[in-house]
Amino acid sequence: MSESFLLVCDDLPHTVVLTDSGPRAIEVVKLLHRRTGLSLWHCKSLVSQLPAAILENLPEEVATAMVDELREAGADAHVQVSE
DSSP states (O other), rough: EEEEEEOOOOOOOOEEEEEEEEEEEHHHHHHHHHHHHOHHHHHHHTSSSSSSEEEEEHHHHHHHHHHHHHHHHOOOOOOOEOO
């Protein structure tokens, strides 16, 4: 007789990856500053070195909301499952 088990895992951590700052890079920098608490200088540095992991170890809902905000500011970003 064989047994099978269903493993239920907690929500895996997610990472927000910014791939393009778009035409309104200053707005993206300001958004990153507000949402991450990083200095404006650090946020500008992240935007100039794309692709960049902006936020890590987030629940999927929070990561998706951040990606939506970045896209509204004209940027291109996506969520990936953290390893």
